Amino acid sequence: MLQHISVKYTVLIFMALCCLFLILLPSCVNNSQKIKSPSVERGVIDLREWSFEKNGSVSLNGEWEFYHGLLKPDDLIRPEIRGIRKYVKVPGMWKDLTLEGGVIPARGENTYRLEIISIAGEKIKNLSIYCIYSAYRIWINGILADEKGMPDATSQAGNNYVFIHNKKFLSFTPVDGVNEIVLQVSNYDYKSGGIYRPLELENKEVTEHNGYIKHTIDMIIVGLLLFFAIYNLLFYFFRRQNTPAFYTGLFCLTLAINIFNLNIRILSGPLSYPENPYLLDYLTVILLVLFVFMTVRSLFPDDFFQPVYYSNIVVSAIIIPMLFFMNFRKAEQLMQFYFILMVIFILYNGYVFLKAIYNRRDDAILLSIGFVSLFTGGINDTLYALWIIETVNIVQYTMVVFCITTTIFVARRYSMEMKKLSNELVEKNISLGKLDRFKDELLANTSHELRTPLHGIIGLSESMLAGTSGRLTPVAMENLLLIASSGHRLSGMVNDLLDMAKMQDEELSLNLRSLDLKVLCESVIKLSLPLTGDKPVEIINSIPQNFPPVHADENRIRQVLHNLIGNAVKFTSKGKIEISASAFPPADEANDKDMVEVRVADTGIGVPEYYRESIFEAYSQIDSGDARSYSGTGLGLAIAKKIIELHGGRISVAPGDECGSVFKFTLPAGPEQNECSSLGTVTESMYEPGGNISAVQFSSISGDYRTEGFDGNPVILAVDDDPINIMVLRNCLESKNCIIKTAADGISALEMIENDRSIELVLLDIMMPVITGYEVCRRIRLKYMPEELPVIMLTAKNMMSDIDAAFEAGANDYIVKPFHISELLARTAAMLKLKKVRKSPAKGISINSRGTICLFTFIDIIYITSSAKNIIIHTADADTELPVMMKDIVHRLPPDIFVRIHKSYIINTGYIRSVDHVISGRYRIRLRDEDDTALPIGPAFLESLRKKIHQ
Template sequence: MKEFVKHKKKLYIIIPFIVFIIVGAMGINNIFSRKKLKPKAVNGIVDLSEWDLMKDGIIELDGTWEFYWNRLLTPENFKNENNLIKTGVIEFPGTWNGLNVNDHVLTSDGHGTYRLLIKKEEKNDILSLYIPIINCSHKLWVNNNLMSTVGVVGKNKDEIEIQRKENIVNFKDDSENIEIILQISNYDSAFKGGPNGSIILGNYKQIQSYVYKNNAVVWFVFGSLFIMAFYHFGLYLLRRKDKSPLYFGILCLCAALREILYSEVVFYELFPNIDWILKGKGQCLVTELSFLMFLMFIDSIYKEYRKTKIYNAIKYFMIILIIFYLLVPIKILGNTQNIFIFVAMVICFYTFYSVLKAFIHKKEGATIVIIGMSLLFITVTNDFLYNNHIIYTGYYASLGLVSFIFAQSFMLSRKFSKAFNTVEALSEKLISLDKLKDEFLANTTHELRTPLNGIVGISESLLDDSSNLNQHQINNISLIVSSGRRLSKLINDILDFSKLKNKDITLNKKSVDINQIVNVVLEVSNNLIENKKIELISTISEEIPYVFVDENRFEQILYNLIGNAIKNTYEGKIIVSACCNNNMVEISVSDTGIGIPEEKFGQIFKAFEQLEVTGNNKGIGLGLSITKRFIELHGGEIKVKSQLNKGSKFTFTLPVSKEKNAIQILPQNNGALNKINTVINNKHMNSSESKNSNDGEFKILVVDDDLINRQVIINNFSSSKYSIISASDGEEALKKLSKHKDIDLIVLDVMMPKMSGYEVCREIRKKYSLIELPVVLLTASEKTEVIEVGFKVGANDYLFKPVDKAELTARVNTLLELKKSVEQAVTSELCFLQAQIKPHFLFNALNTIMSFCRTNPERARELLLDLSNYLRKSFDFNNKEKFVSLENEMSFVKSYLAIEKARFSKRLNIIYDIEPNLNCLMPPLILQPLVENAVRHGIASKRQGGMVKISAKGQNEFVLIKVEDDGIGIDKERLNSILNKTIEGSVGMKNIIKRLDIIYGYGIDIQTEQDKGTTISLKIPLRKEKFND
């Protein structure tokens, strides 16, 4: 309440002060512009004998004129005035609506004649009359001369022709008195009958000056408002969240159009042939729309003081009223003006209430709005009083409107200016805080690094001498070391971020083979393609020179560009190419994706900027920005070419290395370098020769193209239980693997020339399973995608460079022991399987052979050989072969089936469909148990017997082997038990499924149908010829 009283006092000071200033200015203008009162017409006569047009100026012929209702009189009729019956006198300008004639109240429809006699003393050469709009047609005579005709006057609606415009007539002043006779017809107007404005008398120059002055004011107001409208439209486009500039812009535009529409001279000069009905509706529309926009503007800037129900009621009623005015005939508009005036008054009171509350609560700009509204209210009131001849100041409403508009514009501009200053101050503060944050991060991480290294070092030393520690303590100290290393990595990441931001990052440049990096990045990036039909291609020549870059940053550049291409390409190719241009290598990544608009080329390299071409908004828009900064740090540049829906091409440059490879950029002392290389090569040869030694329990193949890195890894396996073989590239590794069948594990570098580690690993997995030959990959990248691709191509484990000796030996030993344990378990089960020969099978086989001894001794001899072969393979407990050829396994199967065929005779039909020259190795005792199962459970149970078919055919990189029978089939419950490995009494089937699953990662496929038979399928990888080199 105290706050309200305080601001109420301010209003009592501000508003009277404004009124005093404006009214005082108008009064002064009135005093200095006129020296005497203007004469007025009385009973149809105006005396201008004391009015000098040259000195005193123009004169409005206002007052009471003679009036003749329902009569269209001409000068001829007034020659004999005794025959005329005057209706009376009427106020001019004014309307005849409501005039009582013969006890009849007049409406707007009708016709009549006005007459005025002007008395004067002096004569002038030429005088002029300014005739305003008169509803809705008229004729005017001056001293018996017809001077003005607008439209066609008539006595009814059918006779008249409506026309609305202002007019200026000139006549010669050659008599002491001037008679003016005016006929008016109004039958189809939406407005009241009679003249709307004053008829003005003056000399020609005065009338022209009056018209030009009015027109100049109209154009000035229109131009000012029009400019302000588009100024505020511009403000709205800059910040669309704030609707107030939009509403105010529309308000200014409506006010500007209203000035033109209500100025008859200006309007009809612009649009001489326009229908007056359209003009009238336009006047109503812009006026009502102005009030609606004013309401919405005030509400938008002071929304918190809104009375929602009142606001919505007024707004929607105004919208309905506007639509109503557009649809109804124009005659009805004049009869509903009072409704609009009432709503306009409600809007004024409501908006003033909102502004007043805003002022009381010290809302920004409220004082300026109150001043503007006060100016407009005072000037409109002045025009009303002046128009009714109560005061003699002049028309000021237009200037009041302009003042109000400028006041609101000043308020909005001040609001935007203040917002800009606030943003500028906040930006400076943010920059300062950001700098402070970077300094804090850098200083803190530096301070944390020393004590953290101490913590990790002391913890590791405790673990090295852990004889006095129990297991719980060892676990806790190990956790401290692990957490410390993670924190150390986090500190390094923070430092790198800070350095990159401050252009203080360190690049570990060396000679890098582009092909190596590109092949690995493409291999990893294949993982990002998902279900898209995209082909990743490298067309880089082997002859392309090395580049002198930081290997990790170069990888990051390629990952960002190729990842960006994959994200924006749904089908097609992504091609990486390179060419040498002077001392720079140009590397290009092109795609067939959605493309980039040319106007967005500069935007894509800005931080946190993303294009919304596809609505694909993954990420935060840093990738290309970081890529550009890394390229520039290497002394290169990046550019883009793109066409929408055709694709993009990013091209960047990197400096050519002056050396061929990383070894050549070691210290430039050639003697020292040769000595180092000699020592390393000798060690390498010694290590390679160790392949001939059988002293080691495990044989390991180390593959790395870097001689020093390779030797470091070899040195890590200094224990006598390892025999080491080394290779310098992928092709050499595959050759040595083919030559040395007893290799237990491979340590393989990812980045290598010709064949990447991924390609080598993929080739190895075509012959060896994960358990049979473990592979440990080495890489300098810690990206999740790189690790994921490694596991997909068949790696067992990953190690990051530089390799820690303890970690390397620990991981390798784990894999070797796991391999050893699995092999022992499989061998044990295989031995157990071999022991599962049923006694009744031997009994049946011997009985069959004995029967043939009497009837067919030769056949008995063949069966004894088959039984001997069968038993030899079954009881070969010392067989250490992990795999046997398909031919060997089929020999075992044929021996078994030959015995069963002799036993079942015609009840057993055997079909072999084996593709010749299948180079396939498989685990032993896989096929025979499956065939035996088909004979015993499928055929033997049928009285009429059946057929067993064994087929083997090449299928891509596999051999597809099928064992089919047309026996009784397998019921669903038993089939589920077999597949779920829960079947009891079927050691052979469980063993087969388990061994296949361990070796290949998959088991067998069983298709069966009751009383129709069973088909068991399995896939065995084909051997590649390159392993046989």
């Protein structure tokens, strides 16, 4: 607290010192530029020794001759008049002067006389007259030089003049010897007459030069003020809530008018106001004070006492109209009253600034610099007007400083507000990002919770359809089929929600391979037939038998077909739904791939023309009212569009030939042979981790398990904390001659694996109590290789991160709940086949290539090469590239068969033909294959190769 107070007092002391410095600076500058000049003594001033070129102007201060009454130069040469002359100090007001023990009357007429002694050849001089409030008439060397008003013996006859605030310059050429100045002054209106400011004498050319400089500076200041005015007003125009900018702009504009009017009268000619030529000056002064008040109040509203603010507005609103109906005399008297109020208002502004600084308002000190300069200029001009200090008027220039600091303050405050808003926006974006991630997690967790009961519903119904519970009646089978179909539909909706979230995060990935489009459509149609119910709708697959394959993601295209055929069934009450396809060459040279167009045509209600573009937008539905005839989430077509575009194709809708609609989408054509149709080869590294493997893919290794079951009664451990899931697995697998052992948590599963060596396959759920399926799989892999004890993850989570985590933990395969029984059986068959390969004499290695299990027997492998982060396994049948690193498989190769000859090569010793010496210290090995392969031997591996050959 003490530190806080000390800082405030330090700031206040600093501002006070600055104020004092600014007050004294003009006086110091003014005095430093002049040396002591001659003074008037008994009505005479001798300037013969004074150099106007070196020393500048001379103030005609001192003892002037003084006469009562109005006397002309001819009158002053009479002896009787000379005899009554007196001497008074000039400058000075009559009420402040004494003459022979008495006070000079404040009202009346008097005459001043001065003799200036100069030498011949002097340049033309300018006599400056400033602040003679009363009427006057002046002669120089007997010639009438100027007059204001008609000084007479009575007030009724004279004083019909207007006081001129600016300096008046009278030019004359000094004569050799005595130069006479006679000045008549008449006062009947003011409190006192007299000469209020010194008369000065200087060279005319210097006066004109100084006047030109002052005029130029004033015009520059006017231009600067106009710039600030336009800047602030435009600032307010584009940001209306920034009222300080508006008031600052009005203040700058008013001050520019005031300064310009002091140099060039605006109200002149046709615009003149003869009753009061100073009307515009008075108006601008009042408005300047008002706008300062408004600016300060808008900047620090919490520190401002509102009644004071409104009192200023009321006073200004009363005085301004009155000035238009007053002559100069009355307006001047009214302004004298206003000047008192103005001082009060300015002092209150100072109080507000001090309060703002004390309360640590933003940038209050910065703005106080401008106000201190304004306040100091006002004090300087006041002291100068009271003849306390000898300086110059500077208030109009300190107002410019106030304008600049206020403009900087307003711009800085706006910048700080924008920075604050930017920071808030960043924080909100971070918060939105967290909410978005929370949304994804919520969707994933919710989908898991939905999939778990769905898995039970679908699994139990399909297992009953498969005959696990005995023979069923046709009605029961039909009902179970509808239950399974509805479960799959609900599962599809859950998948749509998750896919939509992935689309928004651009995380939707593809698992590309060559697909038989006709077979894929047949499987989709088979699942879609129950959706027709009792409607007379026929679903026809018109794709030719030998139609070329497409290069696409099987599951994603299956999803697209499900959505399109499902929509067609939904909106078709009778008729047919036909799926057809045709191939066509590329449309441009940039794309050299052939394309395939797939069409899904129906005879339903069709799609209105105005809706054909927006129908592919998310949550868009033709009938979206509460009483709509067709249900759905409105996501299917949006997801289908995104999937097709990811494949490089396009999707559109057109009207049917007679009725209904035709949905068309294009896909790139694939190679003639499916590269993943057998276990001997893999795809060309286009798979993503966790890619699903269809039942068709495993047909070559599954045997006849669908009808006869698995051979040898394999023992399978099912680990899941949900008893319904356990029941589904038991129903599915026990009917296929499998022995099912179960565990409700990971700890129990690990104990069973440790104590029971007969377990050949583990079906493992991920989300379980105590420890997760990931951790269980990691612990299994500490003792068992993937081909020794395969692990299939069963879970409702299908996020890419979950799939990656499963394979990193050591899983062989991954199945997302709810799944088809055929898929479970196919994957189980593949893993059991892997186990048999491990046990068979023809030992081999299995490699998980992004979700695809590839098996190679050791005897078939000739050599292995590494390329970047991939390896190539060379066999007699094919060269297979896999996206794994050499270091990940080298320890899994038996050392009695394979040897490493280079950091990039591993060879099968059974294929060595010869080892040749190439040049000094360098060797090459030749292999017995069709290509007569020759590989270099690394020097670091030469010794190990020699030992292997020797053995």
